[in-house]
Amino acid sequence: MNGKIGTTQAAMLIVNTILPTATVVLPIIISTYAEQDAPMAIIMSTLAGLLIAAIVGTVIQNNNGAPFLDWVREKSSPVVSTILGLLMLQFYLDTTATILREFVNFIKDNVLINTPVTVLVILILFITIYMVRQGIESIARVNTLVILLYFVFVPLYLFGLFSDLNVHNLLPMFDHNLAELTLASLTPTTWMSEVAVLLFLAPYLQYPQRARIIGWTGLLFVSVLMMFSLITALMVFGPDFIKLSAYPGFSTVGIIRIGRFIEKLDILFISYWVLSIYLKFAIFLFVTVECFKQTFRVSSSRPFIGALGLLIALECLFTWQSSAKLNIYNKEGRFVVFFLFNVLVPLGAILLYRVHKSRSKRKGVET
Amino acid sequence: MNTQRKALCLILCLPLLSALLSGCWDDRELNELGVTSGSAYDWENNEWKATYQVINPSSGASGMGGSGGGSTSSPPFVTFTVKGRTIMEAIERTNLTSTREMFFSHSRITVIGESLAKHGINQLIDMFLRKQDARETVYVFISKGEAGDILDQLMQLTKNQGSGIQLMIEQESRLLSYYPGTRLFELAMSLASESGSAVLPEILLTGPGIMDETSETGRTDLPSRLALGRLGVLKGEKFVGWLSQKQAFGLSFMTDNIETATIAFASQPRKSDKLDASFILQNSWTNVHPVWAKDHFIMDIDIKGSGVLTELGSVMDLNDRKAISEMEASLERQVLDLVNNSWTEVKKLGADVTGFAVRVHRSDRKRWKQIEKEKSWDSVFQEIEIRPHVSFQIERTGLSNKSFKSVQQE
16 A cells, blocks of 8 residues: 655655644744744744755665664664664654644634534544555645645635735834744744654655655745745734734634625635645654554554554543643744754764764775 | 446445534534624623624515515514623523524624723623634724614615625725724734724714614615714723814825725815815825934825816816816815824824834834833824825816816806
């Protein structure tokens, strides 16, 4: 079931690995610190993301698309690889659980107010497990179709908002100092660092040598779309109002009106967002399963998908019950954890590769 | 055979998909919903008094508009008035009297009573921004008396009163430009901005009575109608005063909110001050530029516009460029008067509805930071001097080159 995916497909997967929750969680965090200078924060985080993508790409180039933990095992020792695998598994379980919680919170806040969270979690999980069981190639194909829908939604969004866009709301520019901009760009950087899922998608890449290009293309696309979403929200609502709204992007959609007959398009855009978050959740569940597979060296992961899904559901239901706790984690805690696993681990892998290479060179000289 | 079985399975499974459309625990039957088209809020005896206008689905096509045909005594909408210590408590209390659950997603207007506006409207805005089915795009109005009374009044030409008032304000801001319609999110934006002030159009009843019986709307000229009146000014969250329509018009020039406007002016101001000509302003731009002059700000307000002459009551040859220039100068003076008059009143109210604070922040960041730190905007605002410059152009003079009066005199 798990065929190889092309470079464009992989780049599009990166887009939906980052974008769906980024559009929901980030605007409020960025605009709290940077207000109308929010685009600057996006640029800064994109630059950091491109650097992370380069690091991850280098690791994949070095191991030539081999399963990451198997490669670590080969280059270091089984103990190191198992410990790293367990830690990464914990990281991906946590991350996937938070994605599920963000998904459920959004649906509960906006659409299904009375439906119990448990029912939503179970339904979402069933659908996503089915998606993951179909393999990464199927996910990538569906993902491509979903991304192509931007060609419908972006013009509709712009056309509907045209009369409410006020460019003066972006002024004054450069009103915030570097410290505030850095604070504003920290959390988006953690989202950009999610490009590190490529480490576990590498065995399914048709051309693993192009991993850097995949990462960069995906991140640039994310950056453009984030910028587009934030700038339009700022132009419509201004820097002060945007901080009031829990989901500024969707509040912007709420005021779209075309003539006297097309309005209340929220549900249309929410449906599209649900499509893309399903893909994000599926990608992360896939990566979690892949991490499990490599850590415990099981040949087929299919029997374990349900079990891992159950763990994620339980963590989502009981650890992240409070949305305030999740908000604080997103704002303050996430950066440290993501920096550790998405930046330091790939950097460690590069270091491992260099050490191993110099050792084998030395051995070659000795013999 | 296998394909046929698969196809059969698929066809049998398709109806099962309808189960997904139920909306789980959030299913709502249309005939159990009370679709509100407007709401009004008053503050009475330290309690919220809320009035909801619910569309009456059993009301047939009556003589009140549309294509007509048939008649029914059933009104097109019904209103519920409830009280509560909080807004939500009041809303929930409608369930004590109504057979239908309130559904706010199709609301068009919200009217705030002066009593509530004086008490403060932050809680109301918060409810609108927080509640899932509340619409932040509703048009907000203020009324001098009880806001609830406004919702009881029936309208001619339209059955859905909320939607009718929405049309009225959209038409007004498009054709008259005395003031722009204020949607709830725009109100919140203005109050949350550096200026911290906002304006709301007044809605009122022209007569003493309320026409709330369908039989009363059968008359051609109703003794009491809904109308748009003055402009209410809010500072912080509280009502501070009114601007007359003229003053509101001047404010529209200052804040670049003119779409199309008709200006009456004296065509020969050297001979007579009588307003005997009309001009439709079709394009208008306002540019405000704050300049710091040692101890206070000067606002350079450049108003430019162009349009067409639509009425002329004096003897004049419109092929004469001098006559046109004279009229343009008269028009400019007229608008200058409007702006100055409006500014005097705004200054008296002490509410920055001109958005000057935002302009200062955008153009002079350092000084704004200092003002913000010292929280001295109110005193800085009082010191502001405005320098309006108006430049209008009469581009066309309509279908006649001479006034009818001059032809008659010849």
